Amino acid sequence: MSKNSNVPARSKVLSRRETRTAYLFLLPALVFFIGFVIIPMVLCLITSFFNYTMGDFSFIGIENYVKMFQDDIFLVALKNTILIVVVAVPTVTAFSLWVGASIYNMHAISRSFFRCIFYLPVVTGSVAVSVVWKWMFNKYNGLFNNVLTGMGVIDQKISWLGDERFALWCIIVILFTTSIGQPIVLYVAALGNVDPSQTEAAEVDGATKFQTFWKIKWPAIMPTTLYILIITTINSFQCYALIQLLTSGGPNHSTETIMYYIYYQAFKLNNYGYGNAMGIFLAIIIAIFSAIQLRVGKSDN
Amino acid sequence: MKKFLALLLTGAMTMSLVACGKQEAAPSNEDANAPAEAPAEEAPAEEPAADDAAAAPADGAVAGDITLWTYPVGKFGDAEAVGELVAAFNQKYPDVNVTVEYLDYQTGDDQVTAAIEAGTTPDLVLEGPERLVANWGAKGKMIDLSDLWDADTTADITANSAAVEAACKSSDGAYYEYPLCMTTHTMCINQELFEEADAMQYINEDRTWTVENFEKALQALKDHGVETTGVVYCGGQGGDQGTRALAMNLYNAQWTDAGHTEWTMNSAEGVKGLQQLKDWVDAGLLSSDAGIVASDEIQLFANETIAMSFCWNAANQLTYAAQTAFTPYAVAFPSEDGVPELCGGIWGFGIFDNGDAAKVDAAKAFIKFVCDDPTQGPESVKLTGFFPVRSSFGNIYEGTEDEERMTVYASFAQWLGDYYNVTLGWAEQRTAWWNLLQQIFGGEDVQTAADNYVNTCNEATTAASN
Numbered sequence A: 001m002s003k004n005s006n007v008p009a010r011s012k013v014l015s016r017r018e019t020r021t022a023y024l025f026l027l028p029a030l031v032f033f034i035g036f037v038i039i040p041m042v043l044c045l046i047t048s049f050f051n052y053t054m055g056d057f058s059f060i061g062i063e064n065y066v067k068m069f070q071d072d073i074f075l076v077a078l079k080n081t082i083l084i085v086v087v088a089v090p091t092v093t094a095f096s097l098w099v100g101a102s103i104y105n106m107h108a109i110s111r112s113f114f115r116c117i118f119y120l121p122v123v124t125g126s127v128a129v130s131v132v133w134k135w136m137f138n139k140y141n142g143l144f145n146n147v148l149t150g151m152g153v154i155d156q157k158i159s160w161l162g163d164e165r166f167a168l169w170c171i172i173v174i175l176f177t178t179s180i181g182q183p184i185v186l187y188v189a190a191l192g193n194v195d196p197s198q199t200e201a202a203e204v205d206g207a208t209k210f211q212t213f214w215k216i217k218w219p220a221i222m223p224t225t226l227y228i229l230i231i232t233t234i235n236s237f238q239c240y241a242l243i244q245l246l247t248s249g250g251p252n253h254s255t256e257t258i259m260y261y262i263y264y265q266a267f268k269l270n271n272y273g274y275g276n277a278m279g280i281f282l283a284i285i286i287a288i289f290s291a292i293q294l295r296v297g298k299s300d301n
Numbered sequence B: 001m002k003k004f005l006a007l008l009l010t011g012a013m014t015m016s017l018v019a020c021g022k023q024e025a026a027p028s029n030e031d032a033n034a035p036a037e038a039p040a041e042e043a044p045a046e047e048p049a050a051d052d053a054a055a056a057p058a059d060g061a062v063a064g065d066i067t068l069w070t071y072p073v074g075k076f077g078d079a080e081a082v083g084e085l086v087a088a089f090n091q092k093y094p095d096v097n098v099t100v101e102y103l104d105y106q107t108g109d110d111q112v113t114a115a116i117e118a119g120t121t122p123d124l125v126l127e128g129p130e131r132l133v134a135n136w137g138a139k140g141k142m143i144d145l146s147d148l149w150d151a152d153t154t155a156d157i158t159a160n161s162a163a164v165e166a167a168c169k170s171s172d173g174a175y176y177e178y179p180l181c182m183t184t185h186t187m188c189i190n191q192e193l194f195e196e197a198d199a200m201q202y203i204n205e206d207r208t209w210t211v212e213n214f215e216k217a218l219q220a221l222k223d224h225g226v227e228t229t230g231v232v233y234c235g236g237q238g239g240d241q242g243t244r245a246l247a248m249n250l251y252n253a254q255w256t257d258a259g260h261t262e263w264t265m266n267s268a269e270g271v272k273g274l275q276q277l278k279d280w281v282d283a284g285l286l287s288s289d290a291g292i293v294a295s296d297e298i299q300l301f302a303n304e305t306i307a308m309s310f311c312w313n314a315a316n317q318l319t320y321a322a323q324t325a326f327t328p329y330a331v332a333f334p335s336e337d338g339v340p341e342l343c344g345g346i347w348g349f350g351i352f353d354n355g356d357a358a359k360v361d362a363a364k365a366f367i368k369f370v371c372d373d374p375t376q377g378p379e380s381v382k383l384t385g386f387f388p389v390r391s392s393f394g395n396i397y398e399g400t401e402d403e404e405r406m407t408v409y410a411s412f413a414q415w416l417g418d419y420y421n422v423t424l425g426w427a428e429q430r431t432a433w434w435n436l437l438q439q440i441f442g443g444e445d446v447q448t449a450a451d452n453y454v455n456t457c458n459e460a461t462t463a464a465s466n
Helices: A002-047 A063-068 A072-103 A108-124 A126-137 A143-150 A167-179 A181-192 A196-204 A209-220 A222-237 A241-246 A258-268 A272-300 B002-019 B079-092 B108-118 B129-137 B151-158 B162-168 B191-196 B211-224 B240-250 B268-282 B294-302 B314-320 B357-372 B376-384 B403-415 B426-441 B446-465
Strands: A050-052 A057-059 B064-070 B096-102 B124-127 B178-184 B186-190 B231-233 B287-289 B308-312 B328-331 B344-351
Touching: A002 A050, A002 A272, A050 A272, A063 A272, A072 A108, A072 A167, A072 A181, A072 A222, A072 A258, A108 A126, A108 A167, A108 A181, A126 A143, A126 A167, A126 A241, A167 A181, A167 A222, A167 A241, A181 A222, A196 A209, A209 A222, A222 A272, A241 A258, A258 A272, A258 B108, A258 B426, B064 B108, B064 B357, B079 B096, B079 B357, B079 B376, B096 B357, B108 B129, B124 B129, B124 B357, B129 B162, B129 B344, B129 B426, B151 B162, B162 B178, B162 B344, B178 B357, B178 B376, B178 B403, B186 B191, B186 B240, B191 B211, B191 B328, B211 B268, B231 B240, B231 B294, B231 B308, B240 B268, B240 B294, B240 B308, B240 B426, B268 B287, B268 B426, B268 B446, B294 B308, B294 B314, B308 B314, B308 B328, B314 B328, B314 B403, B328 B403, B344 B357, B357 B376, B426 B446
Parallel strands: B064 B096, B064 B124, B231 B287
Antiparallel strands: A050 A057, B124 B344, B178 B344, B186 B308, B186 B328
């Protein structure tokens, strides 16, 4: 009897000890997270209600938020940002799934080769990638103009990044190439982990390839798809480095994004409070989009 | 408690998705060669906390650790050259330890802004009045250097150019910059190409030209088969002094009023100049490109893709001498009457108000040594590749291998125009300017676009004045 009563007590102690150990392991990351994310976010929220510049810090309530929606450039930036998200997220996800599905069952060497190719732009870094793309888009001696004029597709050389009609699409193309690496690697891993006995059973039962994919593999990789959707959405909303390096938001604000406009207001004009208000707005938008994706993903699942 | 911790950690993981999104900081497309103008200020000046009135200390009477941040003004971006300068300073002031950090024009302003907000500004900074006076000084972040501007110094500098003293002084009479060097920004042509096209005849001996002759030269180049004569770059603010000077000079417009309180490029002369640029672009005599900035344009010039550059100065000539297979021939910007008004560059030191009088003394001693010492002063100016602000230094390049090159650029000083870069609202103006160019080359009505530009700038100036 005494032996039986000791078991739950010991189990409780063990459990508590394990929990404490787990939290201790997480503590360093938590400290950094609180210091570099939570506290700055709280400060960002607070200062968004202030006229916070290099020479002033006075409470103005929601004036920054009101001003935001009366600011034509911000509205253009919001429109451009949403366009980037709407175009980039589905294309990146679909293309990554297609590539992942094509290469996951290849020989290990071939699979690794393709993974390296697609992952290269991710590890290369935005600055180097932008320099290469900037050269390719160059009006005078860039690759695209040389090829297209050589083939007779265009008569006049085009300033791809300097023309309102093309600039944002050029940014989206670059963003696409730098965004697909991680999803492809994740899809290859996720598809490789799908239980082959289930797909084999489905095939034995007469399921077509499409049915096997849609009924067996797709539900199995749904958590990965959700993660990819959310991370791609966040990255697309935060499109900044490419704009900064390639167009500065031009021509005529046609590539202005919210992240770049936040940088411009905060660092170029020292309107920190206004920049922070836009940052809070962007965070809310990202949270809403992510929540919708999670909800839709869960209901699909 | 457990639930709370679990919730916090879950939140942390979720938020880290947001935080870990790609947010790599990236350099902006600022000037690669010609030093760029600066952001402007938006708040009224505040009284510096430290003792401004203290005179520059006597030799050997100062001690301490000071930090110098330099923008890459000539060899002030070169650690070896600056190291030698600091070593020379330490021979005279052995108890002052100078730590140097090197900024670039891509990220330098962001670093200073972050330092100001974090309270970690350096003691000394090397740059121009746009930043030292009109931005950081006007916002009360700098020490008043009036005590360094004694009567002799002022007389020596104003004998060279009165504009230098005016540029270093704020509207409230405080001096936030102690100047070291100056130059005039010009444009440059490919001499051999111009000769082949028989276009050199349109340039006067003193390297000026009229609008009429400039147009003839463009036509001659086109007739000679030059695909792209020159590019009015407007992809960002890098090197915007070139496009400003081009547009302003064509019909002798003024960028601001004399008091630097209002922007005036929507005047008849300004709009006529802008319209002329658009007409030349429409006629194919010039090109416009919102996809490049000055550094790209200079590179196109250096590799002979285009026949002229609108962003040039003495330092560029030196930098690109080894890269060009032709003779870069500096010329003034064309103007209706052939008398240009060139944009200038003035660089010097400012001291951030860090509330430590001993550091301020040490910083002032450093400034006086670098700028005024009879031996070191001219050497310091040579490091910049520009010209001394002090008339007493004379021709510092005489007898050197740079004499011929610098004599050419010295000849442009006679056309040095108003230093309007100190007008409040400068940062907004810079962005509005290249946007204005993008708009008019994109087909918007020139007068309307110029009016919008001026309104934007004036609003920024008014906001900064309040």
